[in-house]
Amino acid sequence: MEKMFCFQCEQTAGCTGCSGSRGVCGKGQDTARLQDELTGVLIGIARASDGNEVTKSTTEIIIEGLFATLTNVNFDNDSIRELIRRAEEEKEKLIPKCSGCGSPCSRNENFDMESLWGDNEDIRSLKSLILFGIRGMAAYAYHAMALGYEDEEVNQFFYKALFAVGQEGDMEYLLPVVMETGEVNLKCMAMLDRANTETYGIPAPTEVTFAVDKGPFIVVTGHDLKDLEELLRQTEGKGINIYTHGEMLPAHAYPKLKAYSHLRGNFGTAWQNQQKEFQNLPGAVLFTTNCLMPPMDSYADRVFTTAAVAYPGLKHIHAVGGRKDFTPVIERALELGGYSERTEFTGINGGKKTVTGFGHNAILSAADKLIEAVNNKAIRHFFLVGGCDGAKTGRNYYTDFVKQAPDDTVILTLACGKYRFNDLDLGEAGGLPRLMDMGQCNDAYGAVKVAAALAEAFGCQVNDLPLTMVLSWYEQKAVCILLTLLHLGIRNIYLGPSLPAFLSENVLGYLVENYNIRPISSAKEDLKRILAEED
CATH class of the missing domain: 1.20.1270.20 (Substrate Binding Domain Of Dnak; Chain:A; Domain 2)
Known part of the structure; x- marks a missing residue:
């Protein structure tokens, strides 16, 4: 072979x-x-x-x-x-x-x-x-x-x-x-x-805890809100709490989903940490999309897949007549029993909670306040720091970038790259949160809408805004989002932690020449360059 x-x-x-x-x-x-x-x-x-x-x-x-x-x-x-x-x-x-x-x-x-x-x-x-x-x-x-x-x-x-x-x-x-x-x-x-x-309604800013309550629970990871909704419906009144993981975190901001009282919080961080975080987990895990890592023996018996996700030996929940029966997941959660008492967990930086739900509707509803803050110099620059997370070295850059960004700058974020810093309390700038989680990777659409609305408000092109995109990529969703940004003519994107191996020298040269794509260097140097160019 x-x-x-x-x-x-x-x-x-x-x-x-x-x-x-x-x-x-x-x-x-x-x-x-x-x-x-x-x-x-x-x-x-x-x-x-x-x-x-x-x-x-x-x-x-x-x-x-x-x-x-x-x-x-x-x-x-x-x-x-x-x-x-x-x-x-x-x-x-x-x-x-x-x-x-x-x-x-x-x-x-x-x-x-x-x-x-x-x-x-x-x-x-x-x-x-x-x-x-x-x-x-x-x-x-x-x-x-x-x-x-x-x-x-x-x-x-x-x-x-x-x-x-x-x-x-x-x-x-x-x-x-x-x-x-x-x-x-x-x-x-x-x-x-x-x-x-x-x-599911318009997302609204929502605080999400990292703690897991006493008793049986199921962790749902991926992107598919339909699967989450069906699981919430089937577990209602059964004494099982539901926790999001990875890209499912933004589900807490949708009114019709957070109306389920047993949607309790978020467990764990980004996908690449699952083998460590799921070790001997006393709860069931449902994968609705990527990113599934080969499960360890210590927790493989409690992992279930559905939709396009599959792994040898794992129980797969198929749709029958357009409906999925999550009974095997529910029964396994009840068998495992969960934690014997409420258990506190933290994000990568030690924070015990985060806030999600700053979609384009939420941000644009505060457009007047935002524009005033820019005009009054209370907000100097916006950074969209988001994309895929991953295990390769060099991704601490994104944490460093957010931590070192000046107090008069605002960080917009989306996708699982935010787990590097989404538990930080960055305070406010111009009366607005300095860190705003816009949602899943597909919510890059919302970032585009916000950028277009701001450009119209300031009477300029998107590339003339005090806005810089600092993106991390891992897989193919990030590729299509990058192509969307290029289609829109957005220039000066900082991309890392490394450039795609499938880009030839000539194709990369074309992208650099026409769109000024820049590989990341160090957080300190890139911040210095970006803010100096703005001045």
Whole structure:
């Protein structure tokens, strides 16, 4: 069997690519090969869809299949094989038969991903930006779809982008598709924002404790609010408390979710700490999305997966007739019993609580106060410090950056990178909190809305605002968000902790020249440079 090749995440081996028998994330070469095979079939579907009418089930398998190939989502070979089977079945429905012989046309063949990994480095780089971008976007489309929201333009772009990945083409052909990926992802994030807020209400600033009460409990991690809602409904009145983890933290800010009194607080920090934080945990854990790490023996018997997440040996909760039965999770939580008394936990910096829910509606409702604070010099600069967290060294930069930011600056944050500093009390500037958690990674849409509204209020372009984006990336959702920011023409983004291994020298040069993307250096030096440029 050929060895794996994968360089889609930030922790990839040697900043070049995982090419041994197992990736840094724990993915084996057999799983990597199957994920490549699945991607090749999805490209085959895109090819076969040209000139044919696709169905809802065809689009659903494309979205689900792309989602399953994100980093730290699906480690289970059997479930990937099932996705391949379903994808092949959908493709067969689309393949037009040649007259007479009845055999498929060659243009409908599946794509061999080995040809991509061995392609010219610039072509490989651009195709990787497209592929990894739509993998991240597929996760957002999946969550919106679970709530009954779809966008035909978003759906159709998955076919176009997959077709481009499998098509021979030069930089002139591929670069516009890269930029279009960012444009369509903005529409996709807007759709998910609408789905979440119309279903669960407008998020409002909410204090969340890190303590865990006495008694049985379930920890829910990931991004899928629909799964959380269903679990809350099924556990109501059963003496089980629910705690969020990772990217699920912002759920506390949605009115219809926090109306459940047994949604109690947040357990743990970012995804990469789960193997330490879940050790001998006396509660059950439900993974609704990435990032799942290979579970340790000490807690594997209490971990459950659902949706696109899967791992060999773990109990998976399937949807039957559109409904999920979380009884196995509930029964395991009751068996484990939880802590014998209320147990206090802290964030990375020792704080016992945090505040979330500063979505675009909350921030813009205070726009007059914010504008006055800028005009009065009470607020000098805004920093959006957010993105993915991860285990690789160098991420303390983001904690240092926030701690060293002057008292007349405001920190906006989102995604799991905030766990580096979200338990800090930074006080206020101009009567506003200096640290405002805007939500999940997909809530980058909200940050865009805030920036656009401020630019309009000040009569300038977004790039002229006293606003700097300092982003951390790990996986494919961060890739599609970066492409969205580039589509919007946002310049001077600081990116780290390292630059993506899939960016060739020429493609990186293009991004630096046209968008002035800057690799992070040290918090002290970057702050000095940013504030000096503003002056």
